Amino acid sequence: MPYDLLIRHAQLPNRQGLVDIAIQDGRFVRIAPELLNGSARREIDAAGHLLSPPFIDAHVHLDAVLTVGQPRYNETGTLLEGIQIWSERKPDLTHEDVKRRALEAIRWEVAQGTGYIRSHVDVCDPKLTALRALLEVREEVRDICELQLVAFPQDGILSFPGGRELMRKAMELGCDIVGGIPHYEWTRDMGVEDVHYVFELAKEFQRDIDCHCDETDDPHSRFTEVMAADTLMQGWQGRVTASHCTAMGSYDNAYSFKLIRLLAQAQMNVIANPFDNIVLQGRFDSYPKRRGVTRVKELLAGGVNVSLGHDSIMDPWFPLGRGDMLAAAQQALFLCHMSGYEEIQEIFELITNRAARTLRVQDRYGIDEGKPADFLLLDAPSAFEALRLLPARLHVFKAGHEVASTAPAQSIVRRVGENEGTAVTYRPY
Template sequence: MYDLVLRRALIAEGRPPVDIAVAGGTIALVGEATWPVLARETFDCDGLVVVPGFIEPHLHLDKALLDSVAPNPEGTLAGAIEVTGRLKREFTHASVRARALQVLRWAVANGTTLIRAHPDVDPIGGLTGLDVMLELRESQRHLVDLQVVAFPQEGIERAPGTHDLLREALRRGADVIGGCAYNEADLDASRRHIDTVLGLAVEFGVPADLHADFADDTSDGRFALAGAIAEATRRHGLGGRVTLGHVTSLAACPPAERAEVVALLAEAGVAVVALPATDLHIGGRGDARAVRRGVAPVRELLDGGVVTAYSSNNVRNAFTPFGNADMLDIGLLLAQTCHMGSPSDTARILRMATTEAARVTGVHDGYGIHPGARADLVVLGTRRHADVLTDRPDRRLVVKRGRVVARTVRTTELLDGPDVPDAGVSGGPSVSGAPGRPAAVRRARVA
């Protein structure tokens, strides 16, 4: 007997729907099941798109939902760090947990089945955020997998005592060592920061995930270190185990210089995670005209063979006063701001939220929709992969390890006269299942 069967699931454009059968948290069959099938639970997708569970590879759960407490009136990176630094002094385990759990549950409802969380580790907040994430990693594992990053937001040399805290965080069970290469006093200190972080990765046998090059240009060398990180990755033998978040200043480099850095990243096996919601909000603040977009050159990174994903980064705080931890919302924003509007671009962005993000987080073995893969799946309320971003579809079902953990059922009809035919639209746009989003009418008729 199967635990769950998804009937007539569309898993690839241009191919007929298939049945997906799950047993023991693992996909047992992808194809045509022999009916009648014995299953504890069956759901007829009727041709709806089914994708692997979304992955948020860069999310600051510990700092989420702080904007209502103290916003960032300047809207700058320096202002966000200053505001958050003040608020961190008042963090308690209970307050961090409540905010983090709220956003974690939003993410699950929106189809996310793995989150890489980056709690701050520094002398201001100590290990409070990290301890909360370690606890949530265990208590919420039935809903979502949580990878915990020990993240030195305030720098290492700039914040004495941070190095010891990072080591303690790793001893307590952090999955990843983080870095913030630009938040040191000068370029030499930033380079030492990189070597310290990668040295800890080697010592403790964990991946490294650094915030890097988060600026509008490269006039300050602290924001032009992606190539140096690639070289350091090779020196430390960490190919395939290092990720960079932001990397916005790369877009400001001349094309030949960009191509050189992209090639270095690809050769060294360094991944990049774009964070468009934050990068667009904070970037370009000093531009009076021709305001820069401030997003990593995603298309060039993908074309150059760099493993590239995207993520929400922050949700409603001093760094990003928006968001619902919805990967399709962020994917749509990325498409709109990076000139990625074709069906093939949509397919790329969907891979960035799934298979590419799985490579970033190191879970690509056993991920996807095939026999033997983990049964982390999302049933979307749309019937074409090409419409996944523009439809903003309901997450009809979210499946974690073969168990349905979230369900969205919505029916909206316009009541302004006789029934209006669907005009051939199948599935159609829909409201997201994210808590916190108003229930606006997005389709004329939904069955």
């Protein structure tokens, strides 16, 4: 019997030499340097291009995507003005509005190779309009990507009227992850209680945790340590994520050393969001200005799992973006001083294998025989070149079915007076 699909001459990340890959019934069934006797209903010659497991967007806000300028633009560029603008937009949310924008952004991400998305959903709304819409979206996009939803209390759990009850209702409706935002509560004591309540809900519903935590330049904001302590005391190791942690860029080195050791002990994940972190943080600085991004390089060296999110796509916090996780990884490379050759390889892991650990899908993720045939083929020969070029995602597959494809751009370079027939087609590698 012929295979459903056969990929010839593909380059896998962290592997020497090209391989052939056979796919049957939505799974990888054979991976070998050469499948001499293989035949398939469809065959693709990868021609030495990189075949990667799907990219993972570990942190995005699909309820807010594509709302930039509605009702106004964020002129100060601060996190706080972004939250204020979102509070002005929220009353106009409708079921159809949220679904339309979210589905559009998901298509953007899938076209660029993203196969897994974790989206935070603002549940500080008595009607839970956005959540109800995104629960439908989660089911509707299963054939092109996997979507996890986080119950996210944008205005606080204790500081927002009925915040506890709304979080519980969100979990009852079917949220996958319990979220929190301790640094945004009115007082430190309320922030600590925010964290404790998140763990209470997680234990009750047997869910993982992903909190926005210490997303500020304030070096006195230290709720990540509270999350780590609760993780250890509640036995929730490997199930807890702290997103942003930008205050870590303002902590002194002695405290950061202690905190990183604690995070590693608690087996916590940290998610950095390069686009928003660099734009929103440091807004109160003159010079020198802080970069805003958490200590990615040091966390990795300390044994903490780190991954990346796009966070915003054309919304009140970040006016640009097109859902490209490879571009987010390239930005992290720049901001975190990770330009060494091995560091560049590691940056690619932050949107693939490390992100799979964060979302806890690693057992069914990756290019291995027996696993679901989820992958993308890039117009580049290696992870190094992919991060340099941000190339076209030639083919994107989910469970052995092609869900997106992109033709690579070409440039023609010619001397003055030279006709097109004798000009050189330009390729960047």
